[in-house]
Amino acid sequence: MATKPKLEIKNLAVRYNTKESSTLALTGVDLTVEDGEFVAVVGPSGCGKSTLLKVVSNLIKPAEGSVLIDGEPVKKIPDGVGMVFQNDALLPWKSVLDNVRLPLAVKNQSKEIQEETARKYIEMVGLAGFEDFYPKQLSGGMKKRVALARAFTYDPSLYLMDEPFGPLDAQTRVIIGEEFLKMWEKVGKSVLFITHDIEEAIALADKVVVMSNRPGRIKAEFKVDIERPRPFYETRFNPTFQRLQKEIWQALAEANKEVGSQL
Numbered sequence: 001m002a003t004k005p006k007l008e009i010k011n012l013a014v015r016y017n018t019k020e021s022s023t024l025a026l027t028g029v030d031l032t033v034e035d036g037e038f039v040a041v042v043g044p045s046g047c048g049k050s051t052l053l054k055v056v057s058n059l060i061k062p063a064e065g066s067v068l069i070d071g072e073p074v075k076k077i078p079d080g081v082g083m084v085f086q087n088d089a090l091l092p093w094k095s096v097l098d099n100v101r102l103p104l105a106v107k108n109q110s111k112e113i114q115e116e117t118a119r120k121y122i123e124m125v126g127l128a129g130f131e132d133f134y135p136k137q138l139s140g141g142m143k144k145r146v147a148l149a150r151a152f153t154y155d156p157s158l159y160l161m162d163e164p165f166g167p168l169d170a171q172t173r174v175i176i177g178e179e180f181l182k183m184w185e186k187v188g189k190s191v192l193f194i195t196h197d198i199e200e201a202i203a204l205a206d207k208v209v210v211m212s213n214r215p216g217r218i219k220a221e222f223k224v225d226i227e228r229p230r231p232f233y234e235t236r237f238n239p240t241f242q243r244l245q246k247e248i249w250q251a252l253a254e255a256n257k258e259v260g261s262q263l
């Protein structure tokens with residue numbers, strides 16, 4: 001029997017209304033994330049990628065269409081959804097260990113479980129030995145690792161990620177991407193991942209979705225038929241990767257040329 005998709009977005013339209021203006025940010029968006037699937041979304045700046053995540057996390061309401069998680073319409077910030085955003089804030093007054101165990105403290109798990117789980121993920125992101133450090137003592141890349149460890153500690157069934165490696169330099173991006181991919185391949189949860197980086201999208205995802213200029217629509221979808229586990233960096237020398245890279249560049253170039261309706 002086919003399992004229900006983790007996330008189903010149907011005929012979604014989103015409009016930002018102010019006293020002076022009304023902006024159609026998304027229109028006719030259909031997108032599915034299957035259970036355990038990693039979907040990356042790329043698209044021109046301002047095409048509505050962040051808006052899409054905000055609707056899924058119920059931070060804004062759509063003008064039309066529906067968002068279903070596990071077949072149920074989203075009515076509040078859904079349980080079991082973990083968010084990692086570009087400028088993910090750690091609590092500056094809490095140590096690395098306390099930041100990472102926070103989601104379990106909120107869930108009232110025992111102190112032993114909190115510590116054991118948090119230490120496991122701190123080690124997995126390569127920060128063993130830094131448990132008692134405070135955020136101000138860490139580099140940008142290390143803070144990002146702490147944020148990822150915290151997301152994994154929360155253990156959501158659906159990850160919503162908006163440019164999670166955004167502020168990092170190119171080399172750190174690759175290192176963190178590698179760590180993240182290894183961790184994700186172990187847990188295998190559903191992910192909706194926004195990025196402007198085509199190579200990152202192909203290296204990570206099962207499916208890459210290209211959005212058009214505003215108002216954002218789905219322009220094309222590409223299945224990434226590259227076996228797992230994948231080496232995050234070396235994957236880019238795989239012929240399938242290179243073919244996809246070319247096709248996605250072309251789709252994006254066309255999407256960039258399209259002049260969308262401004263209303």
Ligand SMILES: Nc1ncnc2c1ncn2[C@@H]1O[C@H](COP(=O)(O)OP(=O)(O)OP(=O)(O)O)[C@@H](O)[C@H]1O
Nearest residue numbers: 016023025043044045046047048049050051052214
């Ligand atoms: N709060 C808001 N009020 C009015 N318009 C908004 C608001 N937030 C976003 N927009 C508009 O909606 C459109 C989509 O914005 P969004 O941030 O979703 O794009 P994006 O694809 O994530 O962009 P980028 O890649 O540059 O981060 C843009 O034209 C933007 O100006």
